[in-house]
Amino acid sequence: MANELTHLDEKGQARMVDVSAKDHTEREARAMAVINMLPQTLAMIAQGKHKKGDVLATARIAGIMAAKRTPDIIPMCHPLLLTSVKVELTPNFENNSVEIIAICKLVGQTGVEMEALTAATAAALTLYDMCKAVDKGMVIDQVQLLEKKGGKSGHWLRTGDQV
Amino acid sequence: MANELTHLDEKGQARMVDVSAKDHTEREARAMAVINMLPQTLAMIAQGKHKKGDVLATARIAGIMAAKRTPDIIPMCHPLLLTSVKVELTPNFENNSVEIIAICKLVGQTGVEMEALTAATAAALTLYDMCKAVDKGMVIDQVQLLEKKGGKSGHWLRTGDQV
Amino acid sequence: MANELTHLDEKGQARMVDVSAKDHTEREARAMAVINMLPQTLAMIAQGKHKKGDVLATARIAGIMAAKRTPDIIPMCHPLLLTSVKVELTPNFENNSVEIIAICKLVGQTGVEMEALTAATAAALTLYDMCKAVDKGMVIDQVQLLEKKGGKSGHWLRTGDQV
Amino acid sequence: MANELTHLDEKGQARMVDVSAKDHTEREARAMAVINMLPQTLAMIAQGKHKKGDVLATARIAGIMAAKRTPDIIPMCHPLLLTSVKVELTPNFENNSVEIIAICKLVGQTGVEMEALTAATAAALTLYDMCKAVDKGMVIDQVQLLEKKGGKSGHWLRTGDQV
């Protein structure tokens, strides 16, 4: 990896990095987030009377829409043309949590890590919003990049060695 | 707390909850997020040659601006008139992390928990973005509400008993 | 009703009407839209293998979110604080259509007719988008205000006498 | 046409369709909307004292701007780079209506049907907003795609056989 913060110039001032000379390549990023909750909250979302309810659908759609808003939210992100966004939410009854995976793709000059992270986070925040009337103590955890493909820096896969 | 997901109607369909009859009261919410990183990444942000750099300022501003965008990002959130937003970022050299606290205030009919959580999260994501060239393995953790004041449900303070 | 286009000044120039002196009253608007489609398209949405699918949920959420974006889309609309938004989508198998009803509420100085109309329309356009791969000929019809309560002009209910 | 709703995955969950492998081709879409009104409303817009007024201009500009906001409004729409947007509004004194045609172009991987439909609809809603003080009964009708060129599915032209 680089040993410089590329989003700062030599004076330490923020800038949108110049990617004009970068190749247009196919890029993909996969990120995750987990939201932990009370068992009864998970039960309300995933089974019982609201089984067919809109909770997971709302979070999924929020994640997809947030991916598109990433350059509005993250100041130094380039605007870009996402070619694919998927957000999967999987209830985990052992851990009383919902696990969220977001996958973004692009053919372009910059990576889509921030888009995938933003999608996963927005989906998790939306779950919090939908359930906060019954469980204000929910905690979002493990928001992290899992894998990244394409671009000059190539393939990156999370291993046990990272933070 | 309620024992119903208020954001769903009796058919399980998402709705923006009707708050027309709620009082306009002063409300406040305090939320946090933590971003864990390599020691050398933290050093780059917080000391050394980029000491005066824009990294923390950019994250702080991103958090404040994201608080205002909450109803655009979280589908069932009401639009509201934030009267105060503060985002504090504190490097923690023992844990190799930056701790983020966001505080939002409002005089209105709905709480500002989602605004505070969105602000903290956006600040954390912005730190990730600013540093990802040197440390893709950073992990955002402990995104949670710490305290909430005002409104019908009254005071709520995180204790050890929650998730 | 008025006999002047209030959104134009005496020179015919567009303006955002001054509502500073208007009372804060509870207001409500109900609007509809219909989207007509092939029988097999309706079947795909409402029954059969995608019965549990996200099509109607996506349209419902799009409508709710679009209501909040109304002042960004309709140039002379005032920003306002919606206190409630509901969007109902009902398949009509006799007419091969989906009927959409949107209800918006507010305690404020301006009506919410545009918000209800925008919500109904965005839900209809989203249905078009979700189904256009199988049915490009769908037609959106009958986008209209059904009822309006509150404000100086008072109650208005669609009757057979209007356009 | 396809016999599947491409915006849903095999589980019926909404996704932004993956267009990464699609060719960049020139694409064009033409859509329409009609807004029906009282004769005196049409007269106010199109002739008489407000002949030079901003009503039609405001609707035209709203349509053009809304075309650019399409991916913010329609959840599964890809962000894209419109290369041309035109919105034409034509008063029809026989039918007491204004007919709206929107044409969008793009060189890219996805079609621009939704952009053209969104532009036509936003222009119609803006006309409603500008005139609602004098005519709340206006009805928007015939929101539909007229023609589509380019892309893998090729040329599509509305005929009498559709819905």
Place this chain on the structure above:
Amino acid sequence: MANELTHLDEKGQARMVDVSAKDHTEREARAMAVINMLPQTLAMIAQGKHKKGDVLATARIAGIMAAKRTPDIIPMCHPLLLTSVKVELTPNFENNSVEIIAICKLVGQTGVEMEALTAATAAALTLYDMCKAVDKGMVIDQVQLLEKKGGKSGHWLRTGDQV
């Protein structure tokens, strides 16, 4: 006036100032901008073949819409509920310029100076955009607050003594 930059805390960090305790009062701000151009550019806008053209209308509408977007553009601005926005554009043939006046009103807890300045500026930038094909040298000047009413700091009127 204050002798402190209220948008910074005691550590020099940006914040959205806390206005929770401020009164809701009627507030108004009037701001201006001037755009200077070649005589033939002004002639194209204001007379001759494009006399009925949309140039001034587009700039006026852009100004009104930008006023509503102010909290999205200016990081520390509070979201607020504008009750009135007017933008006037007056060709000045002596100075080869267009003079722009924007007036914003609100009943609320914060002033609307930034909204009026943003409206005037956006209108001027839009004129630049509409005419840049024929006159890239246009210069925007004298962007300034003219008057401010309401709020704790009371009436402020530009005099010859300011910058």
Place this chain on the structure above:
Amino acid sequence: MANELTHLDEKGQARMVDVSAKDHTEREARAMAVINMLPQTLAMIAQGKHKKGDVLATARIAGIMAAKRTPDIIPMCHPLLLTSVKVELTPNFENNSVEIIAICKLVGQTGVEMEALTAATAAALTLYDMCKAVDKGMVIDQVQLLEKKGGKSGHWLRTGDQV
């Protein structure tokens, strides 16, 4: 230069110009703005107790983010994929002003003059906002394009001959 306002059609109606047939070339624009203030205001920003404060950082970030919002603010601007944005703010103690330079780059079909002008202006407005509590009389001046490269019209450099 052209002798027509390209953003109007033959009837004088606004349109987003068709650039479908234009080449994708590297383009760059450099624009400036100046904000004049009282000496003590400049001192507060640039030296003394707030030397390390966020004022200039906030303005810089606002400028970069506004560049990305240009097509939302300027009605006829095409959406585009900025590949680089830089905003420099330089205190000028002789003139009691801050000089702002914004540079935008793109590989695409349209120029980025409006993005550079919008970035410079938003940075200037943000400085106004951050300092208005102490100096309401600040004036923004000399908002202008300095240089433009790339595209069919080629190189353009401001000289003494323009407005």
